[in-house]
Amino acid sequence: MYKDQPVPPSNFLRIIVSFFSISIPFYIPPDMKAIKIVGSRRAKVMARVPMPELAGDCVLIKTMAVALNPTDWKHIDFISTKGATAGCDYSGIIEEIGSDVDPAHGLQVGDRVAGFNHGCNGENLSDGSFAEYIAVKAHINIKLPDWMSFEDGATLAVGITTVAQGMYQQLRLSLPSPTSSITAADDAQPILIYGGSTATGTLAIQFAKLSGFKVITTCSPHNFSLVQERGADHILDHNSPTLAKDIRDLAGNELCIVLDCITTGESIIKCCDALAPSSPSRKLQYCGLFTVGALPRSDVEAGFTMSYTALGESFQKWDNYYPGSCEDARFVGDFMKLTSKLLEERKIQNHPAEVGSGLEGVMKGLDRLRKGDVSGVKLVYSL
Structure with missing residues (x-):
């Protein structure tokens, strides 16, 4: 969205919600609809699911979109x-705040927020965002600016x-600030963002530019x-037979940092x-979306992300146990605050949304993702 676009209708709801949050308590129903796993490879919309319990460090949110x-x-x-x-x-909209939530998070009843929950969490079955109400960690929320829709x-x-x-944790780029601006890429250090048209890729391009990098990215023609609009300096077809050589040429054979x-x-x-x-004067770094084992080059340092560790709770995926990480929770919590400020300044744009409605629509969208029938957009469903 841009400055000359009208204020979305959802903000009129925010005004009403803010008024009533002062006047009377929210009505919270005894149960709700949610998408639950009901067996091997099977999930369905359940009509009468108990409301999630609100832990002290969490907020209760009325879900507006997923x-x-x-x-x-x-x-x-697979799990x-x-x-x-x-x-x-x-x-969604914050309806209740846990007793132990740090006031430094700056959250209030009636705030419009976005965040993520640990979907399909075997350690806590009420976690997950495909529900009419969700209880989520307070620190993981981004406050939405008035100009942005749910x-x-x-x-x-x-x-x-x-x-x-x-x-910023693995590759250790310098963090941008709310006053950061895009600079010319001529003399900037190059970074490769492989898969720039993904929902993560379009965000990574924008943050890398705010951190002062020359962005080389790949995607389908x-x-x-899309990736040009988000700020990429050089764009290459990921199926090109000369891709690696073309990237080396664009980077002057000086590419040291990759986000895959x-x-x-x-x-990989x-x-x-x-x-x-390889050179004694260079540190070559690769970061993927999950642990990848040994890389094809022994001179490249491997890193990976695991978003769920940002929630600060231990969990298990297959045979891998991940302890709760206070460091990850703190770092990502601070990053969410930074993102809120960058959004307020319109320095970050969201990935394009293809909007449907209802939890039943979510079920159809999941099938589209299974079939690989989505490119350049993120499927979103209003609740």
């Missing part, structure tokens, strides 16, 4: 914890968390205009081939 990520259908199909609630990305806001948090962990927003065997090889030659 967005879909590949992890949603993969958890349903299938019966009774777990699906979904990660959400936007539907656009729902696209943000999983991608923002991945950018925070990947680019039909998404070239696809993270397949093929993308291409990313490593594009990196500069």
Whole structure:
């Protein structure tokens, strides 16, 4: 959205909500609708699900919109914890604040926020965002500016968390500030963002530019205009047979940093081939969306992101145990505050949203993701 666009209708709701949050308490129903895993590779919309319990460090949110990520259908199909609630990305209105929430988070009843929840969490079956009400960690919320709709806001948090962990915790780029501006790319250090037209990729491009980098990115040709609009300096077809050489040429054979927003065997090889030659004066870094084991090049330092660690609670995925990380929770919490300020200044744009409605619509959207029938947009559903 841009400055000359009208204020979205959702903001009139915000005004009403803010008034009544002072006058009378919200009505919170005894149960709700949610998407639950009901068996192996099966999830369905359940009509009478108990309301989530509000822990002291959480906020209760009336969900206004949810967005879909590949992890949603993969958890349903490959982990299938019966009774777990699906979904990660959400936007909504805060209706209650836990007794232990730090006032430094700056959250109030009636605030319009976006964030992510641990969908399909086998450790806590009420976690997950595909529900009419959700209880989520307070620190993981982004305050939405007045100009942004709930539907656009729902696209943000999983991608923002991945950018925070990947680019700034793992790759240790310098953080932007609310006063950062885009500078010329001529003499800037290059970074490769592989998969720039993904929901994470378009955000990563913008943050990398605000951090002062020259951005080289890859995607399908039909998404070239999208990544160009988000600020990419050089755009290449990810299927080009000369991709690695073309990247090396654009970077002057000085590429040392890669964020891989696809993270397949093929993308890992291409990313490593594009990196500069080994040298004692260089530190070569690759970061993917999950742990990848040994890289094709032993001189490249491997990193990965795991968004769920930002929630600060321990969990298990398959045979891997992840302890709760206070450091990750603090870092991403601070990054969410930074993102709120950058959004307020209109220095970050959301990924394009394709909007549907209802939890029943979510079920159809999950099938589209399974079939690979989505490119250059994020599926969002108003509730």
